[in-house]
Amino acid sequence: MAPLPALFKPAVQAAALRSFSPRSWARPWRPSSGRPRIAVIGNCQASGIAQVLRLLLPGAAVETLLVAGLGRRFGHIDRLARHLADADHVFSQFFPVGFVAGGNVHDLAERVPGLRLFPTILFSGFHPDLVHVGDEASLRLSRLVASPIGPYHSAIALQGFRRGLSVEATLRLYNSTVFDRLGYFDLWPSSADYLLRTARDVGFGLDREFARWSRDGVFMHVINHPRLHVLGDLSRRLAREAGCDPLDLPIAAYAPDTLAAEPVWPVLPGIAERYGVPGSTLFKGDGRRAAPRLLDLPDFVAESFALYARHRPEDLTCVRLDTWETEPDIRALFAAAA
Numbered sequence: 001m002a003p004l005p006a007l008f009k010p011a012v013q014a015a016a017l018r019s020f021s022p023r024s025w026a027r028p029w030r031p032s033s034g035r036p037r038i039a040v041i042g043n044c045q046a047s048g049i050a051q052v053l054r055l056l057l058p059g060a061a062v063e064t065l066l067v068a069g070l071g072r073r074f075g076h077i078d079r080l081a082r083h084l085a086d087a088d089h090v091f092s093q094f095f096p097v098g099f100v101a102g103g104n105v106h107d108l109a110e111r112v113p114g115l116r117l118f119p120t121i122l123f124s125g126f127h128p129d130l131v132h133v134g135d136e137a138s139l140r141l142s143r144l145v146a147s148p149i150g151p152y153h154s155a156i157a158l159q160g161f162r163r164g165l166s167v168e169a170t171l172r173l174y175n176s177t178v179f180d181r182l183g184y185f186d187l188w189p190s191s192a193d194y195l196l197r198t199a200r201d202v203g204f205g206l207d208r209e210f211a212r213w214s215r216d217g218v219f220m221h222v223i224n225h226p227r228l229h230v231l232g233d234l235s236r237r238l239a240r241e242a243g244c245d246p247l248d249l250p251i252a253a254y255a256p257d258t259l260a261a262e263p264v265w266p267v268l269p270g271i272a273e274r275y276g277v278p279g280s281t282l283f284k285g286d287g288r289r290a291a292p293r294l295l296d297l298p299d300f301v302a303e304s305f306a307l308y309a310r311h312r313p314e315d316l317t318c319v320r321l322d323t324w325e326t327e328p329d330i331r332a333l334f335a336a337a338a
Contacts, residue, residue, distance in 0.1 A: 035059060035061070035088065036059075036060050036061075036242075036244065037086060037088050037089075038050075038053055038057075038060055038061070038062045038063070038087065038088065038089045038090075038091065039062075039063045039065055039084055039087045039089070039090045040062065040063070040065070040091050040092070041065045041066075041067065041070075041091070041093065041095070041105075042066070042067060042092060042095070042118075042120070043066065043067055043068075043093060043120065044066075044224075044225065045093065045121060045224075045225075045226065045231060045259075046064055046065070046066065046067075047064050047066070047258065048228065048231040048258060048259060049091065049118070049231055049234060049235050049238070050063070051231075051255060051258065052228075052231055052232050052236075052255060053238070053239060053246075055247070055251065056235060056236060056239055056246035056247050056249075056251075057239060057245075057246055058247070060244075063087075067095045067099050070095075070099050070100035071101065074100060075101060076100065076101045076102045077100050077103050077108055078102060081108060081111035084112050085112075089114070089116065089238075089242045089244075090112050090115045091115075091116050091117075091118055091242075092105055092109075092117055093119070093120045094120065094202060105117065116238065116241075117202035117203060117204065118204050118234055118238055119195075119198055119199040119202055119204050119206065119234075120198070120224075121195065121224070121226040121230060121231075121234075122195060122198075122223060122224050123192070123195050123219075123220050123226075124187050124191045124223040125187055125188035125191045125192065125275075126218050126219075126267045126275070126277070127220065127223050127265045127271075128179070128182075128184035128187040128271065129154050129155050129156055129179075129184065130153070130154070130155075130223050130265050131152075131154075131319075131320045132144050132151055132152070132153065133145040133151075133153045133158060133318050134151075134315065134316075134317060136317075136318075136319065145307075145315060145316065146307070147300075147304055147307065148283070148285070148293075148295055148299075148300055148303040148304060149263040149265075149283050149285040149286070150262070150285065152222055152223075152263055152265055153304065154301065154304065155182075155318065155324075156173050156174060156178075157300070157301045157305070158304070158308065159334055160301075160334065160337070161304070161305050161308045161309075161316075162313075162316065163334045163335070163338075164338070165334065165337055165338055167298070167301050167302045167305055169337045169338055170305075170337070171298055173333075173334075173337055174268060174270070174297060175270055176269075176270030176271075176273065176274065179268075179271065181329070181333055182324075182330065182333075188275075192210065192214075195210065196210060204237075209230075209233050212233075213229075213230060216229075217277050218278075221259055221260060221262070221263075221264045221265070222262075222263060222264065225259040225263075227257060227259070227260070228251060228255065228256075228258075228259070228260075229251060231251075232251030261286070261287045261288050262286050262287070262288065263283075263284060263285055264283070265283060266279070266280035266281055266282055267279050267280060268280075268281065269281065281296055281297040282294050282295070282296060283295045283296075283300045
């Protein structure tokens with residue numbers, strides 16, 4: 001390469017001393033100072049909240065305490081309270097008696113001044129056919145029957161199996177007319193009412209956020225796994241209302257949606273058409289430890305039937321289906337499909 005003309009040398013040398021990148025709006029990165037110390041207690045949603053808080057508060061030390069492991073790790077609620085004594089902020093979802101000896105989350109709040117409750121996001125409007133099977137009241141995953149993609153079952157598939165229908169006959173029931181007769185479109189308002197009411201019950205009203213989530217499209221992977229931007233909204237509010245100064249950034253551009261790695265239930269076409277969102281019949285299995293399986297609706301129903309055949313009838317308990325058995329119109333709907 002020919003040497004630079006003398007005329008350009010001063011300009012080039014000056015430019016080399018300057019950064020060609022525009023000045024960043026972001027704060028300089030710094031190692032964690034360990035303050036504030038934040039503990040987040042809850043179910044799988046708590047892990048997402050903690051993940052986002054670490055992003056929004058770069059100097060914070062954020063610990064996740066899953067409710068399912070509280071008893072095993074701490075034994076008694078007093079030991080849990082002592083563990084939390086040095087935390088600057090404790091954010092917790094509700095948990096009932098039975099997960100750790102000594103009480104529920106309200107008993108913990110008496111021992112941990114300033115504990116802040118945040119809501120558990122449960123919403124079935126996009127997935128009204130999804131049900132749990134087994135001992136649902138226990139709130140324990142180990143007491144639920146597994147489907148081909150995890151603890152999530154199709155009520156139509158299970159009822160078709162219980163009523164002796166073939167896979168092919170059961171598949172004919174997945175349409176908007178049947179969904180309407182099963183009351184699936186009524187689940188949006190009732191599910192929204194439940195979500196907003198339970199949020200208000202813990203002092204964390206979500207009316208404004210829910211309106212925004214609904215306008216933006218599908219905001220749930222399954223009925224108990226919200227998408228990342230939902231957890232981002234909760235995390236940002238928890239941080240701000242605790243007096244912290246979270247970064248102002250689009251969460252989805254900087255963090256993975258870890259719940260998307262777990263099972264994903266599609267918004268079935270008849271449901272999608274009603275709510276003006278993209279529809280699908282592809283069910284995704286858990287992809288945290290291996291490549292996830294994708295099952296189309298016929299495969300999902302066929303594999304569900306095969307699983308049900310290996311269980312005792314008394315194991316396949318489901319509150320939704322128990323209600324259906326008391327309703328002559330629904331019994332007639334499945335009988336006509338045979």
